[in-house]
Amino acid sequence: MTDASAGLHIKSISCTRGYRDLFTGLDFKLCAGQVLRVEGKNGSGKTSLLRIMAGLAQPLQGEVLWQGRKIHHAESDYLQNLLFLGHRAAIKYELTPLENLCMAKSLHGSKTDNGIEEALYQVGLYGFEDVPCGQLSAGQKRRVALAQLFLTRASCWILDEPYTSLDVAAVGLLEDVFANHVKNGGLLVITSHQPVTLQAGEQHRLILPSTQLEVLS
Amino acid sequence: MSLSASTPSSFAAFISLIKRDLMLSYRHRNELLNPLLFFVIVVTLFPLGVSPEKTLLQTMAPGVIWVAALLAAMLSLDTLFKSDYEDGTLEQMMLSPHSNALLVLAKIISHWLVTGVPIILLAPLLGLFMFMPAEGIGTLMLTLLLGTPILSLVGAIGMALTLGLNRGGMLLSLLVLPLYIPVLIFSANAVDASMAGLEIKGQLYFLGALLVLSMTLAPLAAATALKISVE
Numbered sequence: 001m002t003d004a005s006a007g008l009h010i011k012s013i014s015c016t017r018g019y020r021d022l023f024t025g026l027d028f029k030l031c032a033g034q035v036l037r038v039e040g041k042n043g044s045g046k047t048s049l050l051r052i053m054a055g056l057a058q059p060l061q062g063e064v065l066w067q068g069r070k071i072h073h074a075e076s077d078y079l080q081n082l083l084f085l086g087h088r089a090a091i092k093y094e095l096t097p098l099e100n101l102c103m104a105k106s107l108h109g110s111k112t113d114n115g116i117e118e119a120l121y122q123v124g125l126y127g128f129e130d131v132p133c134g135q136l137s138a139g140q141k142r143r144v145a146l147a148q149l150f151l152t153r154a155s156c157w158i159l160d161e162p163y164t165s166l167d168v169a170a171v172g173l174l175e176d177v178f179a180n181h182v183k184n185g186g187l188l189v190i191t192s193h194q195p196v197t198l199q200a201g202e203q204h205r206l207i208l209p210s211t212q213l214e215v216l217s
Numbered sequence: 218m219s220l221s222a223s224t225p226s227s228f229a230a231f232i233s234l235i236k237r238d239l240m241l242s243y244r245h246r247n248e249l250l251n252p253l254l255f256f257v258i259v260v261t262l263f264p265l266g267v268s269p270e271k272t273l274l275q276t277m278a279p280g281v282i283w284v285a286a287l288l289a290a291m292l293s294l295d296t297l298f299k300s301d302y303e304d305g306t307l308e309q310m311m312l313s314p315h316s317n318a319l320l321v322l323a324k325i326i327s328h329w330l331v332t333g334v335p336i337i338l339l340a341p342l343l344g345l346f347m348f349m350p351a352e353g354i355g356t357l358m359l360t361l362l363l364g365t366p367i368l369s370l371v372g373a374i375g376m377a378l379t380l381g382l383n384r385g386g387m388l389l390s391l392l393v394l395p396l397y398i399p400v401l402i403f404s405a406n407a408v409d410a411s412m413a414g415l416e417i418k419g420q421l422y423f424l425g426a427l428l429v430l431s432m433t434l435a436p437l438a439a440a441t442a443l444k445i446s447v448e
Binding site: 055057084089 | 226229230233234237240241244245300303304305306308309310311312313314315320447448
């Protein structure tokens, strides 16, 4: 593997929504230890970009490469290395946090090694592991989804609005997790409307619909 | 190489998805009752509406029970992917490193266990109700055992295709019904033939072939359709 092909390469991507162009000719590379913050107004295409990067949506033009291979290539190990958390948290209200995380763990099986109770303890849901998620508050539901961050060994995290409905303490906790992830050679893509104080790693910022990547630090 | 390495955990994911879906169905058990109730009500209304005469009911029984089972199976399709689609679980399934078709098959199997199996178990009761002889009831259960999995498998393709649409219900029946018709014809005919004391191997072989065909192809087709729907 050459250095030139390492990481995630967004190759001249264009995306439309209905008849509106969201962005055209977006082209950049992200390597280990880098953070990309995607910003922009509501409807500027942040979620669309993230879904394209995760391989859930097809761009109008262009392609996404992981370690030099197309992400849908049969031999690509992108899915083993990807953690995507979208707006919809993939939490079943009828199941308890423990059962929800068990399912997430077996879906992404080979990636994980930590214990689920440990992860729930980390996100402050100790004592709630047997309560159906439907009875938890919005922030607590979000924490159940974010507990996956403690379970995963994926190196590429793509998180859409991870801070939604979290309290100050949880935001601080998340930033510690992010800093740790980036320090260990992880790659992080997030969207957020909140001013983020995350300082770790090499920070990039993309403000849609501009296609220029700003280097922050 | 990567396939053999991921096989055990793929199987674990397959099993745990079945378990999770069964647990969800258990916590929503009154929703499951609707298609079953429909099945029972349709069949029990026939003697009241048509005629309580024994020979007439006997001749109608295979067709009536099978039509009711088919419609009940179609009614129950709605629950197959809908909630997973709405809460984002389907996205996570698509992003799982395991084969999507395998995960879809797990969902179809658990769906069949909670909708198809109760229909098979209720059928003898309704058969008695329609004055069916014992050999007819045996064949009825056998055809349902072969036929209801086909209904779930083929229905999953239709459901996956219409998932993103607001009013997919009408389209779903248009897509799925033509594919259900061979199952209906051969099954009802097999039950009829067995009640007349005729050989039914041919029909059963045909149903078996349809089952194998849909078992191998339907998960692949449904997984591809889901990928498009999630987008």
